[in-house]
Amino acid sequence: MRVPMKIVLVGMPGSGKSTFGMQLARQLNFVFFDLDKIIEEETGKSISYIFEHDGEGKFRELETIYLEKYLGGIEGFVLATGGGTPCFNDNMELINKKSISVFLDVSLEEIYKRIPKNQSGKRPMFSGLDEGEIILKLKNLHADRERYYRQAKIIISGEDISTEHLMSELMTFF
Numbered sequence: 354m355r356v357p358m359k360i361v362l363v364g365m366p367g368s369g370k371s372t373f374g375m376q377l378a379r380q381l382n383f384v385f386f387d388l389d390k391i392i393e394e395e396t397g398k399s400i401s402y403i404f405e406h407d408g409e410g411k412f413r414e415l416e417t418i419y420l421e422k423y424l425g426g427i428e429g430f431v432l433a434t435g436g437g438t439p440c441f442n443d444n445m446e447l448i449n450k451k452s453i454s455v456f457l458d459v460s461l462e463e464i465y466k467r468i469p470k471n472q473s474g475k476r477p478m479f480s481g482l483d484e485g486e487i488i489l490k491l492k493n494l495h496a497d498r499e500r501y502y503r504q505a506k507i508i509i510s511g512e513d514i515s516t517e518h519l520m521s522e523l524m525t526f527f
């Protein structure tokens with residue numbers, strides 16, 4: 354088995370990128386990075402604050418800056434991106450050039466179940482929306498974004514979020 358040294362997880366909000374990324378990094382003895390957390394730490398502002406005060410455009414700029422920085426840095430990591438990261442500023446091309454990308458493919462039905470119950474300050478895209486509006490927003494985002502996610506080098510189903518299942522699916526590629 355030959356495990357790539359830079360693994361980047363992409364997929365919709367609620368697809369399990371951060372949860373699985375952390376477990377994957379632990380099992381491989383790699384460092385785990387979460388792009389949203391990096392942005393919060395580097396700027397000293399929460400994702401919600403950036404969206405509200407600086408605007409989504411600024412957030413997308415910051416995503417690209419820190420994505421480039423971390424992709425060009427140390428080896429031996431798993432990086433969980435934000436749901437929109439691959440869809441702006443040619444980020445998916447950059448990810449594929451510098452790492453092995455993994456798309457956690459989860460059906461919209463499953464995402465619907467996970468997201469409305471899992472609102473936090475980290476997801477300003479959905480703040481102030483009722484459940485019906487969140488579902489509509491997710492449907493539109495998914496329609497726009499799927500073509501980027503599908504450019505990932507590895508696609509695994511994230512429908513079953515158990516680590517054992519995801520690990521065994523992923524390891525078939527290495």
Ligand code: S3P
Binds near residue numbers: 364366370434436437
């Ligand atoms: C976003 C998803 C969030 C976060 C930001 C924007 C998006 O990350 O980056 O709120 O555009 O889908 P998660 O995918 O971890 O929720």
